[in-house]
Amino acid sequence: MNFTFSDTIAGQVTAYDRQAKTATVSTADGRQFAVSVDGEPSAELMRNLGEPYTDASGQIDAMLTPGRFLFAYGVFYPKGEGQIFDAKRIIFLGRRPGDFRFEESGWWIHQLEEIAAFYRKAQFGDGPVDFSEYRTLLRLGGEKTGSHVQETDTISRLVYGMASAYMLTGDDTYLEVAERGTEYLRSHLRFVDTDEDIVYWYHGLRKDGDIERKLFTSEFSDDYDAIPMYEQIYALAGPIQTYRVTGDPRIKSDADATLRLFDRFFLDREGGGYFSHIDPILFSADHESLGENRARKNWNSVGDHAPAYLINLYLATGDPAYAKFLEYTFDTIVEHFPDDKNSPFVQERFHRDWSHDTTHGWQQNRAVVGHNLKIAWNLMRMNSLKPKAEYSELAAHIGDIMPPIGSDRQRGGWYDVVERARREGEDRYRFVWHDRKAWWQQEQAILAYLILFGTTGQERFRDEARGAESFYNAFFLDHDEGAVYFNVLASGLPYLLGTERFKGSHSMSMYHSSELCYLSAVYNNLLINGKSLDLYFKPDPDGFAGRTLHVSPDLLPPGSIRIASVEIDGEPYQDYDAEALTVHLPEATGRVKVKVKVEATR
Template sequence: MKGTDFSFSDLIAGYVVSADPVSGDFKLKTSDGREFSIGIAPAAHAKLLRNLGEPYRDCTDKMKEMLVPGCYLYVYGTFYPEDGGLEFEAQQLTFVGDEPGRYRAEERDWWIQQIQELSEFYLRAQFEGGPIDYSQYRTHISLDGRKLSRATVRQETDTISRLVYGFATAFLMTGEDRYLEAAEKGTEYLREHMRFRDVEDDIVYWYHGIDVRSGHEEKVRASTVKDRVGAVEDKIFASEFGDDYDAIPAYEQIYALAGPVQTYRITGDPRILEDAERTVSLFRRYFRDPSEQGGYFSHLDPITLDGRSPRLGDNRARKNWNSVGDHAPAYLLNLFLATGDERYADFLAETADTIVRRFPEPFRSPFVQERFHEDWSPDREWRWQQDRAVVGHNAKIAWNLMRIHHLRPDARYVELARALGETMPAVGSDRQRGGWYDVMERMLRPGKTQYHFTWHDRKAWWQQEQAILAYLILAGSLGDETALRHAREASSFYNAFFLDHEDGAVYFNVLANGVPYLMGNERLKGSHSMSGYHAFELCYLAAVYTNLLITKQPMDFYFKPRPGAFKDGLLRVAPDILPPGRIRIGSVTADGEPYSDFDADGLTVRLPDTRTTLKFRVRLEPVDR
């Protein structure tokens, strides 16, 4: 930075090395080991990290006492040119814990409180304090939770499903009945309005969405039905999203199952299982490449259901990360957790085997390859992606390979997960400010030593989630202290800068320095890209990995199976596919009364033969190792 002759403001994240107790001036070491000397401005102020729903927590009067070696914090301030160099003066300090080694996001109830706040935001935004009625659902929600007016109301299937996932997950963590009501009603709405069952092929596929209009005169664009209240409903079969226009993308069918399957874990509704099984049949019969090449096509022709149809253009005979890797986190892991069906374990292993075999390019780039032709040769010319890497997909692969390894142990899964965990921070994270970037060039430019941003250095909420969960599971599964440090840093950045304390929920994107980016679709809290999935999933699994694997604290989970739920009468309560033998059931209650018919180590509860619906609270406890 020598020779800079202007001042500029920026953010530094790091660990206190030393501090002057009188002046408060201190040295801060970043995640990659660089040291900054920091002075404190006379009007500087300090705050403690706070959760959604918590008041502002000022700690200016004791910030000098809190600046002790090992303390991790964020410092926003100004670089001033002085004597041919730069001096940094702090104006705002954000502490992530009240003493060194403590991180507020590791508090037992941190993520539980956060998911409650998220749920309340989306209940208010979508249903405005009234009855839970998904005919009122809107894909587009403003920053402050208002529905955006559109000439025609487009309800997208996968965004409703993602919101349903969020409400179901919130019930699992809190037992709040209204969240389950929202999940069940959303699932029923999806089944009634977005689902098509092909009786001849015995498959289910899901519409891209529906357009709901109050008038009856407009020209019908697809199949049209009239609902009970007189509105006209245009069903949109093929996708109308830009990357997937006039095709059936695999990821939309995948995410159509996310909410219903999570709801099935709670209720055991056999109709949901039937839908899931028939949608999996769709994947296996039409998206799957039956040739020796294997894998899953990214798109199908909406008329012929052929992944090789010339009508698909540059989506013809293509395979990508979404069509292979998104099955596991979106629905397949949860389908296995709910059923214990080895067919789904086989499917999970198939996706993991494909990823470790086809995606890495260790001698070319630290990032995985994400798009392929039919024969698995890399597709480096597809539209916006070209030869570029989505940082979050690399973290997502590490996270899900570890989960599948716990079910079907395979050294290759751990090897790739470890490799990505070790290489990604240097190429995909911001080691001065914290947080994880979006899209990077996969190759170094000639003569350069740093990988360049494709468009910008902004940071998206969902990519922070992938990094947090990847490093939490690496730390919790393998006892990796470096992974734990990365997890804590990523979680701290997310909780410090993505939580919207004014309007609720979380921001879509922030600038590199943590300031919210509020332009275009990235200003919204609901859109084609954002609904109730990633933020809720983060709350759920960050709580699971932190409490049960790292800090070793018990957690309660809630279920409300219908009478006759689950084919074998077993409620499977494992919260995720964790390392075998690490957790057990500590206690169970049914409608508040102690219940003893459970297998503590097998993580199952034998359901009673009853015609009433009971709410089960299951306490899971870490097993000492």
């Protein structure tokens, strides 16, 4: 090559020649790069949101020791028949080799606090929490746009994030947002059909001055003029996470009524699984008005129940009916989604009879990398509730097969949408539109590999988890404006064009970034590093059946964690079952604040 180009190298230092000022860096695919630091690059220590820049430029020589993981951004120059890489910026992951700052016990908790503070201020300023002022679209710094359609799912996702922030911090500021958002959803965006004994949720609310117009059907291009299953699913995400904290029986009643909607109108009783859309008049999945969504099933309609709300609903109640529903969805995934004969990626769209739909809309015969990882992550969660060889084997298979085909082995990070089949004579799966990397797909990779390592102990999964955590924390945190970027280029530089510039949109609220923080804190502390974790709840003692508060933070291997101590309203409390992870709440008038310390047992 006789031209220069900028790029990023992620890897482990294997050697450093102080005299030549050149480090040898080994990337995830085993390639060796000579990284020159002769041009006096800047260097820094990885920092969390809300932390100051920590300059390490004067310590480069001392820090380029074998075993240290780093990111180097620089310029490739031609040199003879090869290239030389001149580093311009270096990010060190910790102060010593083998240190990864994101494994500090408070890293993810602090990050979630910062994200919650950003969205609280962006939506409501310093004043009262008034959801009539909520905006779906937020600019890079959190500024509101003129568009004023309040989408149900983005409100719910914000609520989820705030409830999660309360669970990890006990800060009532965040619980107030979660509860007021839940009330707003119930009063403005919920429809109770007393004849059918169901609840369904509007797509959103359009406001023109003092005039409000409820939007019954979706206005999103993929689902226009229909009721998509995933919108109903994500309408429950925030309220159910809030229910885990408060035990408000009205939330559970709404959830059960929405589940009746699913079973009566979306469930395919003959072929199994759930249809992706129903028409708004007859509530039929087979109406011609649905067009290409007629009698279709997809990843969202089958697989999104578990992570969005169903696992959390089970965690809050221990109800075997929810466990049975979970098992049904995962059995369906295991039976129909793998497609090893045609592609290493799962199949995501289906006709009524489970034949593959490879011509649908934008997806065609294409794979969303994050959906594969999401399946692996959630299979391992379910395997802790009901162990099955087919769950753990498929999860491990996805975990092993995905890195070389879905991740960037030179720069770090995970790609977006790729072709499910290779072209003849090619050894890679082509990108569909671009090689950018989205924040939510990094989340799926991190959680998949954290839980795979935490439950199996296989070091190859820890390596992948650390690689994904490293890229996300190095490049997705917006230290200037707050919260996280939507997309970055392959090199890690922020991509700030179009809706991908926004911090709030149809696709982005506070859900994936907060879910990542919450569960990374759970997995890193409890499953992997043998540390404890404080969890906070604020229930009315009579809200939960039998005054029993279930406090397990996630579906984890039986016996892997226990309650170490409990406080109620700041006082030690002894009426709990440490192994069952339940607290028997006291008879009290009004709500109580419960702090539970959960510890690893191994």
